[in-house]
Amino acid sequence: MIKEFFWMCSGADTDLLQESPKSEQIKYAGIGGTVFFTAIMALVSSAYALYTVFDNVYMALLFGLIWGLLIFNLDRFIVSTIKKRDSFWQELLQASPRIVLALIIAVVISKPLELKIFEKEIDRVLLEQKNEMTLLNQDQIAEQFTPEIARVEGEINLIQQNIAAKEKEVNDLYDTYITEAEGTKGTMKLGKGPVYKEKREKHDAQLKELQQLKDSGAVKISGKEILLGDLREKQKLQIANSQPIIDGFDGLMARINALEKLPALPSMFILLLFIAIETAPVFAKVMAPKGAYDLKFDEQEDALKVWVTQQKNQRAEVLSTDTTLNEKVYYDVAKDEEIYEYKKQKAKDLLKLQSDTFYKKQRDVLG
Template sequence: MLQRFFIFCSGADIDILDQCSAGEKTKYAGIGATVFFTAVMATIAASYALFTVFDTMFTAILFGLIWGMLIFNLDRFIVSTIKKRDSIFDELIQASPRILLAIIIAIVISKPLELKIFEKEINQVLLEEKNEMTLENKDQLALQFSPNIESLKSENESLKQEIINKETEVNNLYETYIAEAEGRKGTELVGKGPVYKEKREKHDAELAALSELRNTNTEKITANEAQMALLASEYQTKVAETQPVIDGFDGLMARVNALNKLPWLPSLFIFLLFLAIETSPIIAKLLSPKGAYDLKLAEQEGAVTTWVAQQKSQRDILVTTDREVNNRVYADIAEEQELYDYKRKKARELMQMQADAFYKKQKSVL
């Protein structure tokens, strides 16, 4: 039962193969088993690849089975259409398009399995790429907020420096009127005279201005700091909103690109393995000598070809004979006097009717 199933998978004619030896059946059962297990591997590979896309087990398995059946049908068609020829060169020409198709199928099957085999290494590459993307994303978002924040910081520094400068000025005025009172500078007279009072009043006025400036600038600094805190909060919000996009950067295309960044030699070996599996039925048919099955199949196809050619030849002879018979029949009829007199009489009547009709038409015109 299992052997007949694998023979069915090979695309061989079971009726013809039943007339062959057990060795022929075993050969085609082996070819069919290769076709079947290649389709199984294609189903697994497609299911995994689609699971990375849809993240749904049922959908991935469903489409994986459809893809596996498609590959099974293609492989079965490829193997069953390769016929043994008298020349190996003719066989290679016949098989070259099928070998090319087998290479394409091997690539399609091996790539998803490579993604699964090197999953840990791919995850490491993706993690590094995500970290780089996170840093780049933060830098790009910072460009939207940094100018405003830096402007506010610069304004705060200016406001603070303005207070410091005013404090320095007030301190200098304080030192001036104290020195005047002590007689160290100015008039160099000890005591609180008119000059002292003038300098003291100027100091007190600047001290009041300093107090007002300090209050005003402190309010501005507080407002600017609140604005900077708001901008920083908006920046963090933007980062949090865009981070899930980066975290979800692990789809099929991203994994394929990550796989391409890994050393190519292991991937090449896996591809060669599946290429060998995919092309093995074709190579087996090309290398194997003509067997009883091939001879019987060629005989059957030759018999059909001969029968078709005979039928076409008979139809051509029938058409030719019928044409010759018709020509002779019509030639004999053309020589009969009775037929000539009858057609002459009808032609005369027709010409008379035409003449009468023409006469009536002309008369009505006049």
């Protein structure tokens, strides 16, 4: 049962293999086994690749099964269409398009398995890329909000500087009228004279302005701090909303790009292994000597070609004979007076009928 299944996988004629020596049966069972297990590897690799895309096991298995069957059918077609010739170079030339196709299939199959084999190393590369993207994303978002935040902070600092300057002015006036009262500066007279009173009134007026400036400044600073808080909150929200996109940066293309950043030698070995597996049936059939199965197959094809050629020639002879007979029959009929008189009478009847019909229509039109 298994042997016959592998024969079917190789694309060979099972009836001919039943009549062939055991060595031929083993050879084609091996070729069919290679085709079958290559399709299994294609199923696994494509299912994993599609799982990274859809993140759904059942969908990945469904498409993986379809892809595996497609690869199985292609490999089976490739092997079955290679026919043994009397010249090795003719066989190699005949198989060259199949070999190119086998190379392409090997590359397609091997890549998803490389992604799975080097999954941990790829995850490390992706983590580094995500960290770089996170920092770059934060810098780019900060560039959007920094000018506005800096402007608001500058306005707050300007208000605080004005208040501080006013406080210094009031403190200076305070020191002035105190030292005037003590007689250490100004008029150098001890006591609260007219100069003291003047300076005290000026201090009190500035102190009142300072208080008004503080009150109005506090209101302005409070509003600007609310605006500053809103800007910083929007910046954090934008960073938070964009972070899931960065965290989800682990799709198929991202993993392939990350794989390219790893050393190429291990990936090359895996690729060469799949190339060897995929091209093995082709080269096995090309390099193997012409066996009993191939001779039986050639004999069967030659017999079919002879039969088709005979049928084609026979149809050509039948057509040629029939044409000759028809020409002779119609030549003899053309000389028959009875046929001539009969056809002449029918032509007269037809002309009369046409004339009567035309006359009737015209009469109806004219009323």
